[in-house]
Amino acid sequence: xxxxxxxxxxxxxxxxxxxxxxxxxxxxxxxxxxxxxxxxxxxxxxxxxxxxxxxxxxxxxxxxxxxxxxxxxxxxxxxxxxxxxxxxxxxxxxxxxxxxxxxxxxxxxxxxxxxxxxxxxxxxxxxxxxxxxxxxxxxxxxxxxxxxxxxxxxxxxxxxxxxxxxxxxxxxxxxxxxxxxxxxxxxxxxxxxxxxxxxxxxxxxxxxxxxxxxxxxxxxxxxxxxxxxxxxxxxxxxxxxxxxxxxxxxxxxxxxxxxxxxxxxxxxxxxxxxxxxxxxxxxxxxxxxxxxxxxxxxxxxxxxxxxxxxxxxxxxxxxxxxxxxxxxxxxxxxxxxxxxxxxxxxxxxxxxxxxxxxxxxxxxxxxxxxxxxxxxxxxxxxxxxxxxxxxxxxxxxxxxxxxxxxxxxxxxxxxxxxxxxxxxxxxxxxxxxxxxxxxxxxxxxxxxxxxxxxxxxxxxxxxxxxxxxxxxxxxxxxxxxxxxxxxxxxxxxxxxxxxxxxxxxxxxxxxxxxxxxxxxxxxxxxxxxxxxxxxxxxxxxxxxxxxxxxxxxxxxxxxxxxxxxxxxxxxxxxxxxxxxxxxxxxxxxxxxxxxxxxxxxxxx
Numbered sequence: 100x101x102x103x104x105x106x107x108x109x110x111x112x113x114x115x116x117x118x119x120x121x122x123x124x125x126x127x128x129x130x131x132x133x134x135x136x137x138x139x140x141x142x143x144x145x146x147x148x149x150x151x152x153x154x155x156x157x158x159x160x161x162x163x164x165x166x167x168x169x170x171x172x173x174x175x176x177x178x179x180x181x182x183x184x185x186x187x188x189x190x191x192x193x194x195x196x197x198x199x200x201x202x203x204x205x206x207x208x209x210x211x212x213x214x215x216x217x218x219x220x221x222x223x224x225x226x227x228x229x230x231x232x233x234x235x236x237x238x239x240x241x242x243x244x245x246x247x248x249x250x251x252x253x254x255x256x257x258x259x260x261x262x263x264x265x266x267x268x269x270x271x272x273x274x275x276x277x278x279x280x281x282x283x284x285x286x287x288x289x290x291x292x293x294x295x296x297x298x299x300x301x302x303x304x305x306x307x308x309x310x311x312x313x314x315x316x317x318x319x320x321x322x323x324x325x326x327x328x329x330x331x332x333x334x335x336x337x338x339x340x341x342x343x344x345x346x347x348x349x350x351x352x353x354x355x356x357x358x359x360x361x362x363x364x365x366x367x368x369x370x371x372x373x374x375x376x377x378x379x380x381x382x383x384x385x386x387x388x389x390x391x392x393x394x395x396x397x398x399x400x401x402x403x404x405x406x407x408x409x410x411x412x413x414x415x416x417x418x419x420x421x422x423x424x425x426x427x428x429x430x431x432x433x434x435x436x437x438x439x440x441x442x443x444x445x446x447x448x449x450x451x452x453x454x455x456x457x458x459x460x461x462x463x464x465x466x467x468x469x470x471x472x473x474x475x476x477x478x479x480x481x482x483x484x485x486x487x488x489x490x491x492x493x494x495x496x497x498x499x500x501x502x503x504x505x506x507x508x509x510x511x512x513x514x515x516x517x518x519x520x521x522x523x524x525x526x527x528x529x530x531x532x533x534x535x536x537x538x539x540x541x542x543x544x545x546x547x548x549x550x551x552x553x554x555x556x557x558x559x560x561x562x563x564x565x566x567x568x569x570x571x572x573x574x575x576x577x578x579x580x581x582x583x584x585x586x587x588x589x590x591x592x593x594x595x596x597x598x599x600x601x602x603x604x605x606x607x608x609x610x611x612x613x614x615x616x617x618x619x620x621x622x623x624x625x626x627x628x629x630x631x632x633x634x635x636x637x638x639x640x641x642x643x644x645x646x647x648x649x650x651x652x653x654x655x656x657x658x659x660x661x662x663x664x665x666x667x668x669x670x671x672x673x674x675x676x677x678x679x680x681x682x683x684x685x686x687x688x689x690x691x692x693x694x695x696x697x698x699x700x701x702x703x
Contacts, residue, residue, distance in 0.1 A: 186528040193527060194226035196381040197343065201371035204234030205388035206517035207274060215386060216281045218523045219348070220304050228343040230378065232351045232371040233278060236483065238270035239263065252484040254419060255496075256317060259327040259364040267364040271352040278350060279306045307342035307349050311335045312370065314355030314363040329355050329363025331370060331478050334377035368500050372479030376507040383504050384526075386517040391494050391535035400531060404539040407502040411495065418492045420482050424499040427480065428506060480504070498537070505539040512537045530690070545631050548584035548596070553577060555593030556584060559614040568650050569612060570677070584612070585631055587624055594619045597628040599635055602669040607643035607686075608636045609672060613651075629658060637689055644689060647682040660685040 200219065206212055223229055236257070240250045243266050251258040259267065283303040314329035332355075342349050351374060353367045375383040391399045402410070408428070415421040480503040482496035494514065501512035515522045515534035526532040548556065556577065563569040572580070580598060587595040594616040600609040610632055615624045636644060645668060646655060652662070663686045665673060676682070 182528075185530075189528045190225060193222075195228070197228045197230065197378055198382045198384055199230045199232065199371055199375040199378065199380045200384045200386065201367065202231065202233045202386045203388055203517065204237035204367070206386050207233045207235070208237045209388070209518070211517050211520075213281060214520060215517060215523065216278065218521060220282055222523065222527070223304055223348055230339065230343070230349045230351060230374055230380070231278065232353075232367060232374065233274050234367045235267065235270045235274060235353050236367070236488075238274065239266045242266035242269055252488075253323050253325070255423070255481050255484040255486070256325055256328050256366060257364065257483070258323070258325055261327075264327045264362065264364055268354065268362065271354050275308060275350060275352060279308075282306050282348065305345070305347035307345075307347040308352070309338070310356050311339055311349070311351060312355035312365070314357055314365055316357065316361075316363060327361065327363055329357065329365045330481075331355060331365055331373040334374050336377050339374075339378065366481035366483055368483065368497075369479040369481040372500055372504050372507075374479070375504055375509050376479065380509055382511045382513060383501070383509050384513045384515060384523070385497055385501070386515050386522070387494060387497060388517060389494065390516045391498065391514050399535050402498075402535065402537045404502060404505045404537060407498055407505070407537045411499045411502055414492065414495055418495050418499075419484075419486055420496040420499050421492075424480070424503060427503065498535075501537040505537055508539075510539055545585060545587050545627060548581050548586045550578070550581065552584075552586050552588075552593055552596075553581065556586065556596050559593065559596050559616060560612060562617075563614055566650075569614070570680070572612075585628060585635075587628065589619075592616075595624040595628055597632060599632045600672075601636070601639055601641060602671065603640070605643075605669045606641050607645055607669060608632075608639070608641045610644050610646040625654070626658070633689060642689055643686055645684065645686045647676065647680075647684060649680060649682050652683050652685065655685050655687075658687075660687045 202212070202215070206215065219229055219231070236250075239257075243250050243262060246262060246266065248262045248266075250263070251260070257263060283306075311334065312331060313333040313335070315332045317325040317328045317330050319325070339349050351370055353365050353370060355363050355365050355370070357363055371383065371385075374380075393399050411418075411421045411424050415425045480500045482500050486492060487496045497514055501514060504512050513526055513532070513534050513536050515526055519525070519533060522533060526534050526536075553574070557574070560569060560572065564571045580600070583598045583600050585597050585599070586593050595614065597613040598609075598611045600611060602608060610629070613625055613628060615628075633644065644660075645663070646660065647668075648655065656662075663684050665676070665684055667686055668676070668684055
């Protein structure tokens with residue numbers, strides 16, 4: 100991109116009418132007006148009653164021009180441009196994806212809903228397909244109280260007697276109408292008319308609802324009649340996708356319909372998880388009323404599926420929901436997913452870096468037991484009841500649902516605190532996000548190398564060494580450097596490898612020997628390894644990464660590396676460089692890692 104022409108302003112000064120401090124500002128990108136070493140932002144005393152507001156008015160004084168502008172506005176504009184450039188990869192990644200969004204009843208009942216729906220409308224306009232599942236238990240319980248009844252729960256389910264069913268239908272209808280109304284306004288026209296008239300500006304968001312869910316009665320379980328409580332039997336995937344392809348947001352409710360024409364009250368989480376699994380959604384996003392914190396009160400930003408599974412299992416004795424999760428995810432199914440006891444890694448079965456739907460045969464009785472032995476791969480995982488309402492185990496129930504869905508093939512589940520303004524935008528378009536993400540694909544199968552991996556690593560490196568892409572390493576050299584290698588294992592085979600050689604004195608590290616099996620290329624394994632290396636380097640206190648390459652520069656440039664001179668390479672490494680290869684040198688500055696992702700391994 101061509102540089103902006105220099106400003107005609109010469110020897111300019113910025114004067115702010117308050118204070119006495121002199122400050123050399125950090126000039127926003129693209130502003131070149133003489134704010135260099137000899138010029139300064141002068142804050143002068145002001146002898147008046149006017150106070151300094153949020154927006155500081157400044158004068159730019161020069162020899163040839165007299166231009167006035169708002170410093171805060173200039174900085175804000177620069178941040179705006181920077182945000183869009185940072186978010187651009189996410190725009191591309193999310194466009195056309197299907198996100199199932201569960202909005203908890205607490206958020207539905209709060210003032211935070213308005214801005215959340217506004218952001219969903221915005222993201223819908225960017226090409227993301229949404230299925231919304233609003234919670235209703237708060238509203239149902241309130242209506243019951245107003246009508247002189249009390250809510251009845253057994254375990255994670257509500258006993259839906261006639262009063263409860265009427266309250267559920269009233270609540271669901273009111274919530275549906277409210278959400279449709281809040282999604283109906285088109286964008287504000289005050290700021291867009293300067294771009295010319297466009298008929299699309301007057302269009303509201305299309306919202307589609309209907310009988311997309313088939314359910315069956317929960318029936319009598321352990322002597323308890325759940326009356327009109329239902330369990331999801333089938334999700335009408337084809338009709339939902341049809342509405343999504345017609346540019347509609349699909350709105351589901353907790354109500355479903357039986358084959359005999361009855362209205363049944365279903366668990367909201369069961370609806371959302373069943374829908375995400377049936378659609379093969381890229382994400383399930385749960386908007387809840389608080390953050391997921393660890394025992395020290397810190398936000399848990401990331402959990403691998405394996406970590407989430409183990410965390411839930413550890414609490415199975417104190418949590419009914421956790422115990423039900425353990426029962427639902429039988430050992431047979433766990434092994435089918437690819438749990439490798441030898442190295443603790445999770446291996447997907449489809450060969451593309453993450454698990455897609457594999458029709459898990461989870462046992463009924465764990466969120467979908469109707470007592471008649473019917474099994475369905477489209478059923479979800481129910482949470483609720485007093486354990487959830489009392490928060491006796493925090494948000495463990497939501498975490499169990501997230502792990503369940505990830506095991507069924509949904510790549511990512513996000514648990515977001517809906518009380519944070521703009522939480523969806525902050526989570527989806529920032530590198531580290533602001534919520535808790537459970538991922539079934541990130542670092543799946545990745546671990547530090549061990550001696551038994553040497554044949555697999557050599558098999559990956561040999562073709563690249565023969566082509567001259569990588570330098571040759573003898574087996575002795577490979578053994579010596581083995582502690583610096585990371586591998587990705589799938590079904591007992593090494594499918595990718597890379598190495599990180601740290602230089603602690605210079606606070607930088609060398610990336611080397613990235614290789615991916617030909618059968619697994621184009622599936623993001625290289626990106627996975629590079630991201631793993633960056634997280635590991637950050638955890639070691641390194642601030643820069645560098646590499647030498649002869650034929651793969653473009654791949655690294657797209658991932659943030661910039662060409663540098665040999666002088667930027669640590670002296671200890673420079674002495675070993677084979678100058679005859681005429682390698683190019685690239686470096687990348689590491690950003691502070693706030694993701695919370697743990698890389699539990701060490702490099703000597």
